[in-house]
Amino acid sequence: MVPGEQSGLQIGIGRYARRAYGFDEVALVPGGVTLNPDEVDITFALGDRLKLPIPIWGSAMDGVVDVEFAIAMGRLGGLAVLNLDGVHTRYEDSAPIIKRIAEADKATINALLKEVYREPVKPKLISERIRAIKAAGVACAVSTIPARAQERAEVVQQAGADVLVVQGTVLTARHSSKSYHHLSFEDLVRACDIPVVVGNCVHYETALELMETGIAGILVGEHMRRGGMRVAVITDGGMRIGADVCKAFASGADAVMIGTPLAGAEESASKGFNWGMATPDPNLPRGTRIHVGTKATLKEILLGPARVDDGSQNFAGALRSALGVCGARDIPEFQHVELVIAPSITSEGKSFQQAQHVGMGKG
Secondary structure, eight states, rough: OTGGGGGGGEEETTEEEOOOOOGGGEEOOOOOOOOOGGGGGEEEEEEETEESSSOOEEOOOTTOOHHHHHHHHHHHTTEEEEETTTTGGGSSSSSSHHHHHHHOOOTTTHHHHHHHSSOOOOOHHHHHHHHHHHHHSSOEEEEEHHHHHHHHHHHHHTTTTTEEEEOOOOOSSOOOOOSOOOOOOOHHHHOOOSSSEOOOOOOHHHHHHTTTTSSEEEEOOOOEEEEEEEEEEEESSOOHHHHHHHHHHHTSSSEEEEEEHTTTTTTSSTTTOOTTTTTTTTOOOOOOEEEOOOOHHHHHHHEEEEEEESSSSOOOHHHHHHHHHTTBBBBHHTTSSOOOOOOOTTTTTTTTHHHHHGGGGOH
């Protein structure tokens, strides 16, 4: 059958599209029994080596995660991923570079991004950054593009990293190229004593193929390998507020990776800006700089207490409350709660909020 044909959504002669839903279009169904939010378990484990009190990862964005931010997030119970292809491993002191990017005007920002990312990545700085994070007594996760994953694996492990994230715009287990050697995830996993997480991936069958390579986690999917090893699902992208995070877990996530909400933390590297990881590509720079503004401390964003009513703070508290309302004792139980399609959830009963620009009407 043609993909999407079952849905009946024909978008052209002989072409069909499957219906997908955004976070704003679905809602959670409360359970028959509710639980005390303080007594639910929201911890996350990646194999036997990594355990986190809160299942929230910080996306490997240069404007968000530097060494100091990674340490701060680790001390709060989460895990921030440091980009090994970013400015923090290209410059001995990346702070002035980040400041230049944040202060550049719109007419010069794209040229500036191209300029600063022409500086080569230095293996020495990779080791130094990882050791600095580990010296603070927190877990360290680093991200690399697939083309550099194999050569960096040994350096990353020797420096003491706890997780290696191999991240591209779209990744598959099978890739064809006549001009360069493609990374084998099976070989990479065998060469690593630390968990390997791979993403991004959007297609179900592609996710299953990647899971079969032996990786410990994937940015979106769910699967139990034949050996009984669970491949963790980490949802990445599109989550702006606590409600979005809760719906991601209810849809099957074991953890979430967020970027833009964390860019608004006082501790973020750029103090209120972010730009994508695809910035280094000189031919197609897609690292558009976004101004988020400084919103709150990292603790308030992750753990609260919230000072605002728009869901942008206390993500862990929102998740605990959702588990309690749905009667789920832990994340695995929460992954099976009922969801309903509710496309009017952002407008139903919200007219006064929108008119007064409060709560969900602030946007």
